[in-house]
């Protein structure tokens with residue numbers, strides 16, 4: 089794959105030709121390693137760039153655009169080539185969409201549900217999560233054949249390699265020792281939403297090798313919080329104004345990609361379960377406001393960021409419920425914040441750009 093990266097759809101169709109199954113996986117957290125181990129390519133569905141037309145007769149306009157665009161993809165028949173769907177229980181909106189797709193639309197393909205424990209995590213939560221992993225393995229096995237723990241162990245090791253590379257990329261970027269725009273950095277990370285590990289690892293290695301700087305270079309930075317690193321034009325505006333995104337607290341990126349390495353001395357299912365409990369805090373996991381605030385303050389300290397941009401998705405309840413408290417906590421600690429309220433795939437308006445410019449001027 090080194091040097092040649094087909095577009096997402098071409099890649100997924102090529103994978104099918106190789107005899108692999110392709111599943112549509114909705115946000116945000118699922119044990120991808122289990123799918124890899126069973127020969128399934130997880131194709132994550134976050135923000136398909138579609139005009140929202142058909143979904144309007146199925147979902148209310150005040151449901152977030154991540155869910156609405158994901159369902160539009162299904163309604164437009166653009167997911168017909170998939171061999172199944174996996175719906176993690178991320179929030180009520182995803183859960184409701186999953187029910188509508190499964191129960192009302194009745195797609196002629198298997199639908200799997202994955203229920204994650206929410207914080208606070210007790211010993212019972214660990215047992216529960218392990219049980220859910222075993223149940224998922226059991227139901228996938230019925231469609232796809234034998235579940236091999238040894239193969240899962242190999243996938244856990246590949247996943248650890250990806251985590252190491254991503255951790256290094258973030259660390260180098262925070263120190264100003266990674267050449268490249270914010271756009272290229274996040275476009276690279278998002279390749280992990282559909283590439284299998286053997287294709288993703290060389291890309292990450294190549295980016296690191298080609299873009300590492302021997303001396304720090306760069307300007308002041310900001311932290312991005314919210315769901316997705318989009319629109320890309322927003323990242324471009326920051327780059328043009330000489331501001332780096334030095335780190336993030338995005339559900340789609342840092343909150344799940346900066347996973348601790350999994351313990352390869354224990355069983356792979358146990359290792360997957362343990363990792364979940366050590367991910368960065370996130371409102372979709374039920375993390376407390378104070379835990380999130382402490383995490384963000386620590387990020388600001390470590391990266392010397394000048395402020396935080398909350399790139400909010402309209403109607404995302406988990407994020408919006410926390411925001412006033414987090415903002416107040418940050419203000420009390422002297423951390424400037426900017427809140428943008430966007431639909432995914434929305435064009436960046438001139439007014440939005442002016443607000444970003446004014447914020448950057450304020451913190452410079």
Ligand code: SF4
Nearest residue numbers: 152154179181404405
């Ligand atoms: S954007 Fe928010 S409400 Fe929408 S799917 Fe993601 S977590 Fe759920």
